[in-house]
Amino acid sequence: MQRRTFIQNTGLLTAALSTAGTELLAVSPSQNAGKNKLPKWKGFNMLDFFSPDPANSRPASQENYFKWMQDWGFDFVRIPMAYPAYLKFDRSRNITPDEVYQIDQQAVDRIDALVAMAHKHNLHVSLNLHRAPGYCVNSGFHEPYNLWTDQAALDAFCFHWNMWAKRYKNVSSKKISFDLLNEPSVRADMNDQHARHSTVPGEVYRKVALAASEAIWKENKNHLIIADGNDTGSSVIPAIADLNIAQSCRGYNPGIISHYKAPWANKDPDHLPEPKWPGQVGDKYLSRAMLETFYQPWIELVNKGVGVHCGECGCWNKTPHDVFLAWFNDVLDILSSNGIGFALWEFVGSFGILDSGRTDVAYEDWYGHKLDRKLLNLMLKA
Template identity: 80%
Template sequence: MQRRTFLQTTGLLATAVTASGPAVLAASSAPAAKNKLPKWKGFNLLDFFSPNPAQGRKPTAEEHFKWMRDWGFDFVRLPMAYPAYLKFDRSRNITPDEVYQIDEQAVDRIDKLVAMAHKHNLHVSLNLHRAPGYCVNAGFHEPYNLWTDQPAQDAFNFHWNYWAKRYKTVSSQKISFDLLNEPSMREDMNDQLSKRSSVPGAVYRKVALAALEAIRKENPKHLVIADGNDVGSSVIPEITDLDIAQSCRGYNPGIISHYKAPWANKDPENLPMPKWPGQVGDKYLSRAMLETFYKPWIELVNKGVGVHCGECGAWNQTPHDVFLAWFGDVLDILTSNGIGFALWEFSGDFGVLDSKRADVAYEDWHGHKLDRKLLNLMAKY
């Protein structure tokens, strides 16, 4: 399953590697504050990632949750495309009215997955990866724009009220609601590499606050999380006064995490070979640059806002030794500041199982190919 697009405007693509010399600005020496969120660690599960259920992957099995638990993990994130649990004519573009047509049988499948996770003591974070009027990915025609159109925002609130009602009696220790995957403004919703920009702070606040109210209407103790602006990379200062945690990403720099990924690079076959640390193109990549990148998120923790890294990892074309060296620094910076993480994904190109890397000596694990070195690195934190 291909990981979503990255933006030129975030500075994460290889094409944005332009500055020279090592990054500066080391992490603060002040003692870390206690994160309001638990230091969950786990995986993204892509069972409901596709807007078309017929194109979905093999469902996550109960034994997978047992393995996660036995390996020491306690968290799964479910990035869902809202059309995956709707009933409508898929031979044409969806209409605004059809956005409200919940398919209860599809929802039952989501419930089943949530129940299996809870059975094995894993926290579940429900996320709208595709919401009415917005997705970081192309591949589905939205009938409106979440950031500019009130009908889209009304539908967004409807969906979150639905899920909040569905899990009205479930403790926030067991379930949370991650409002929207990787927000940004996008010029062309159907162009994977179209130019993007930040969601204006006032707009983000309006959308997040309305969804928060729709959720808390059902249970005032429901736990709500918002992905960072600029495709998850930037803190959202406009909502820090709200009772909403924030979710960062573990993909910086993109030349490491998305090396040769065709959905994230305009010329994937002509990229400089990634190194960690080392000079790549015109930029020196190092732990210091990661310290700089995560500094605002660490400061957010110190201000009393809960922070979690909802996605992290690298596609399977990144040399494995480079990936592990970089990822070790990412996880060390996050976890030393009390910030948990979720790998994109459990099984697949970014995962600990069946990632199809050419340079890994896989271990046979119940018929799957296990990346033991990656698993051990994650377990360390």
């Protein structure tokens, strides 16, 4: 579809919202008291298309990964995608706004193949734009505009979501969902990783989420849509609670535990207080009580009839393993006891259950991989 044709044809009546996405999200708040509208999915993020540059992408996920997930009892994978990963343009220079529409069909087919492998093993797939036109929580690719302020960026955002919605037009919401935008916030400089972050104003978030949702529901009114929490996934979004859109929280709080020494999350990663759980770390006492407070708004959202899932969680491999497991046990227990499912940030890699590179783990050999059995068991009991 041409850009101009798409933009001309995306005007939809908001009255359609009353029936959109109803296949899974069909329970009214009064019927839903204390029960999550979303299934209690458990699984992993798969990072095959996480990088904006295919030349720097992760090794392709193997079908065995999905078989193992299914055998262990998991039922969910989230696929965070960087939109440039499936475009054709000259990568020797910054992308232009017009090039954001240049879809690489072969790359899209590779994403299709990953989705098909997950479906073969009865895993729900949540497609996510980790990098969308005009926004990403991470730097590393020069965005040509700002999703929160520029109509051209919003038009492109809707174009991409319409494409994916059309691609899976006839796939049940029990098998696929659409996670609009990874970890939204307003950043003072869209292309500076450590620039000042602030909350997306509610009316702005609503405008962007509604526009993208309408582009998706145009293809199938039962498509299931999820919106990541504000403030990079940490805060509920009251401004869209009346829409038929689920919301996604994060399992990274506090960052001194989950992102200890992570260079992308800390300006001075080599001079941080040693993490403890529970215990005094820097000027804060870290405990389960702080997690209960952090997740209370999300629990209240569930009780109001809004579907909630934790789309990302886990801990980078520099946090001592015993501290990680003690903290993660509390995180998962709080989520699970309130019917909220979760997805570990990755399956294979530094946050994963396989080949995490931790130096303080007694790994189990697993078909040539190093399995963190303690972490796996913790996830399975949640």
